[in-house]
Amino acid sequence: MFLCMNLFFFVAGVCIGSFLNVCIYRLPQNQSILYPPSHCGVCRQRLQILDLIPVFSYLFSRGHCRHCGAAYSSRYTIVELLTGCLFIWCYTVFGIGFPLIKALILTSFLLVITYIDYDHQLILDKVLLFMAGAGALIECLTPSVGLLSMLVGSLAGGGLLLLIAIVSKGGMGGGDIKLATVLGIYLGAKLTLLALFLSFVIGGVVAVFILLLKRKGRRDCIPFGPFIAAGAFLSLLYGQELIRWYWNLCMG
Ligand SMILES: [Zn+2]
Incomplete structure (x- = not known):
């Protein structure tokens, strides 16, 4: 049961991490985080369903765009994995309940702030x-x-x-x-x-x-x-x- 919950929070964290990547990348450029859908930064080709699966897409495509072969930064996968690990950590400390929800929300904001500040020296x-x-x-x-x-x-x-x-x-x-x-x-x-x-x-x-x-x-x-x-x-x-x-x- 415990293992099962850990897996659940890891997968949830990885998926949220995928969204945090969009925030980290687009917010400093004043772009919308909802539109347009995820695309290759080089050839602008919209990503397919398979490319949108966090972590696995990086393994499938070996870190390259399916269309133009441009290399993706491993940063995206690192942020996804890190978010998954931090979510498990929060669950291990708090268990199920409101304190956990608060911890997950705070953690997500802190991750976005950390990476944007690291990239742009800006909060x-x-x-x-x-x-x-x-x-x-x-x-x-x-x-x-x-x-x-x-x-x-x-x-x-x-x-x-x-x-x-x-x-x-x-x-x-x-x-x-x-x-x-x-x-x-x-x-x-x-x-x-x-x-x-x-x-x-x-x-x-x-x-x-x-x-x-x-x-x-x-x-x-x-x-x-x-x-x-x-x-x-x-x-x-x-x-x-x-x-x-x-x-x-x-x-x-
Ligand atoms: Zn491309």
Whole structure:
């Protein structure tokens, strides 16, 4: 039964991931995510049913367009597989219920934000607006955070990054500040601050590795959105436990 549910959430994640790919690719170019249907970026030929099956289409076509032979980026398949794995992860932590639905929705938004920020060093306002709206709707349907905690989380999260942006003179982008503000709606005060703390830790570790590998020069900027997204994901899944563990550590 457990295995069966895992498979279900993996397949669901892979299919949602396929849609997230469309968002990641088209939203920064101001294109509609509904029309036109998926097509080859080179020859414009519309994709056939077989080409639209996530993951498998990549295996069937060996990553090339059936018509013109143009190579597709393996990125699409990676995003699909990653979404599937993250969906299983959420299900393993939350089981069936409203917290799972909230986790899957937040995860989907975070994936779109992560990849667009990675590609364009940009967090789009329209994505953040949809994310905020969805978060507010979920909170209305099944209150779990509470209005006060939401407000404090948004103000504290956004305020903290704004402060860092001012002190570091542009080390933090406007999109990062807005993202932290929206996270308050989903996570509430404590988990939002934990998410940002985790994002600094993860970002710091990754930055050290990148500098050691000399992949980027000290002056190149590394988008911070993906780290906020990773911090938010971990905070949503393990935040309560982490805070409890830390509290016991201090008390003991
Ligand atoms: Zn083609």
